Amino acid sequence: MSPRGDAPAGARKTRQGAGGASAGGASAGGASAGAAKLVSGKRIIVACGPGGVGKTTMAAALGVFAAIRDGGKVLVVTVDPARRLADALGIGSIGNTQRQVPMAAFEEAGVKPKGELWAAMLDMKESWDDLVRRHAPDAATRDHILSNPLYQSISARFVQSQDYIAMERLYQIYTDGDYDLVIVDTPPSRNALDFLDAPKRMADFFSSRLLKWLLVPYRAKWINVASRPFYQIADRILGSQFLTDISDFFASFQTMYDGFVRRAQAVERLIEGRETSFIVISTLEEVPLREARTFLDELGSRGLGLSAVLLNKVLPAYLRDPKALALAGQLESETAEIAAEIAGSVTGVDAETLARVLAEMARGFNDFHASAEREARLRKRLEDRSLPVMAVPYMDTEVTDLRGLFTLAEAIET
Numbered sequence: 001m002s003p004r005g006d007a008p009a010g011a012r013k014t015r016q017g018a019g020g021a022s023a024g025g026a027s028a029g030g031a032s033a034g035a036a037k038l039v040s041g042k043r044i045i046v047a048c049g050p051g052g053v054g055k056t057t058m059a060a061a062l063g064v065f066a067a068i069r070d071g072g073k074v075l076v077v078t079v080d081p082a083r084r085l086a087d088a089l090g091i092g093s094i095g096n097t098q099r100q101v102p103m104a105a106f107e108e109a110g111v112k113p114k115g116e117l118w119a120a121m122l123d124m125k126e127s128w129d130d131l132v133r134r135h136a137p138d139a140a141t142r143d144h145i146l147s148n149p150l151y152q153s154i155s156a157r158f159v160q161s162q163d164y165i166a167m168e169r170l171y172q173i174y175t176d177g178d179y180d181l182v183i184v185d186t187p188p189s190r191n192a193l194d195f196l197d198a199p200k201r202m203a204d205f206f207s208s209r210l211l212k213w214l215l216v217p218y219r220a221k222w223i224n225v226a227s228r229p230f231y232q233i234a235d236r237i238l239g240s241q242f243l244t245d246i247s248d249f250f251a252s253f254q255t256m257y258d259g260f261v262r263r264a265q266a267v268e269r270l271i272e273g274r275e276t277s278f279i280v281i282s283t284l285e286e287v288p289l290r291e292a293r294t295f296l297d298e299l300g301s302r303g304l305g306l307s308a309v310l311l312n313k314v315l316p317a318y319l320r321d322p323k324a325l326a327l328a329g330q331l332e333s334e335t336a337e338i339a340a341e342i343a344g345s346v347t348g349v350d351a352e353t354l355a356r357v358l359a360e361m362a363r364g365f366n367d368f369h370a371s372a373e374r375e376a377r378l379r380k381r382l383e384d385r386s387l388p389v390m391a392v393p394y395m396d397t398e399v400t401d402l403r404g405l406f407t408l409a410e411a412i413e414t
Helices: 033-039 055-069 083-089 103-109 124-135 139-147 149-154 162-176 194-205 209-219 228-238 240-254 257-272 286-301 322-333 335-345 351-383 402-410
Strands: 044-048 073-078 116-121 181-185 276-283 306-314 389-393
Touching: 033 055, 033 306, 033 389, 044 055, 044 162, 055 073, 055 083, 055 116, 055 181, 055 402, 073 162, 083 116, 083 402, 103 402, 124 139, 124 162, 124 257, 139 149, 139 240, 162 181, 162 194, 162 257, 194 257, 257 276, 276 286, 286 306, 286 351, 306 351, 322 335, 322 351, 335 351, 351 389
Parallel strands: 044 181, 044 276, 073 116, 073 181, 276 306, 306 389
Antiparallel strands: none
16 A cells, blocks of 8 residues: 555544543543543544454444543444444444434433444445445446345355455445544454455456456357366256356446446545554453554554554553562461461451462462563563553453443553
8 A cells, every 4th residue: 555645535523632621420530641642633543453352342432432522423333243332332233324322321321422422333235235336337237236146145244355344334434424533443354454455355356367257158158168167067066047146246246346446446545544543452462462563563564544552451550569579479478377367357267268368369469460570571562663552451340331431441541
C-alpha cells in the first residue's frame, strides 16, 4: 500500500474531547486518560491483534466510553457473535443492521451518555447480498446471482472473505456519514494483516486463472483435449446441473469485476487515510505478543496510522513491589512461627492447618511475582518502539453490562 493519504470524504461531525466534563452519573474517578487518548478526535479506530486477547470486549468498552464522555454518534462493528456481548450492551442480539443501545441500559448502569451508542455484527450472507445489489450492472444480473443455488449455499461462508467484508462494511458506513466515530473489531486472521490485503485479494480473484478455468466448459464452444477428461469425470460425479451452476455463478460474478476493483481501491485509500487509526491489542503472553509484534511491524512498514498498543489483563504493579516480595519470603520461611502466633485468634483452625495455608499463600504470591516480572520485561520490549503502550489491569470480575464495559475503559492506564 502507498503512504497515508486523505481518506474519502464522508460526512464529518465534531465531538467533544474526552478530557472535558464528566458524564452525569459516571463514576467519581473521572475520565480515564488512557481511553481519552485512544478515542478523542478519532473518526475510525481499527482494533487489531491476535485472537483470544479480549479484542472484541475492548472495542466495545471504548465505544461505551466515547458515547458517555464525548457525545456524538458512536458505532461498534464486531465479528463476535457472542450473546454475552449483546447482553452486556443491553440489546439482546446484534445483527448486520446497526442497532442503538437503549438509553435505559445506560440508566441501569448508572451513567448518562452525552451521545448515542450503536452496534452491529458482520453477517456474511447479508453483507454479500448487499455487495451484489451494489455492484451488479443491472437488476437482472443482481437477481440472477442472488437466486443461483451455488451462491445461496456458499455466500455465508466464502473462504477468507470475512476480512474483505469487514473492510467493505467499514467503507460503506464511513461514506454514509451517519456516525462520528466507528470502531471496528477485526476478524481473527491466520496471517497478521489479512484484513488489509483482503480488498486486493478479492479484486485479483475476479481476474484469476482459476476463475477463467472454471468458466471454460460453458463459455467456450469447445474444450481442449487436455481438459476434456476432467470435465467428463466431473460431470459424472457432480452432475451437469452442478457444473452449470458453478459456471453460471462465476460468469455472473465476473460482470461485477469493475465495481469490485474500484471499491477495493477506495477501501485501501480509506485504510491508509489520516482519519483511520489502528490499535494493536494483545496480552503479555509469549504467543499473542509475538503475533502483536508482527502486526506492529506490518502496520509500520505500510505507513499506517498506529495509535497505541493496548495490553489487556495485565497483572497489577504491587506484585512487583520489593517490600511485598520480602514479606512473602518472610512468610514462607517463618510459616510455623507466624501460624503459632496467630492461631489463637483464628477460630476453628489449628496451627498446623494455618501454617499450610500461609505457606501456600506465600508460594502463590511468589508465582504471581515471577509472572508480573516477566510481563514487565515483555512490556519493556514494546515500549522501546517509541509507541504509546497502555495497559488494562487484570479484572477479577466478568464484564456483564455497560457499567462493566465503562469501568474497563476507565481502567486503561498510560
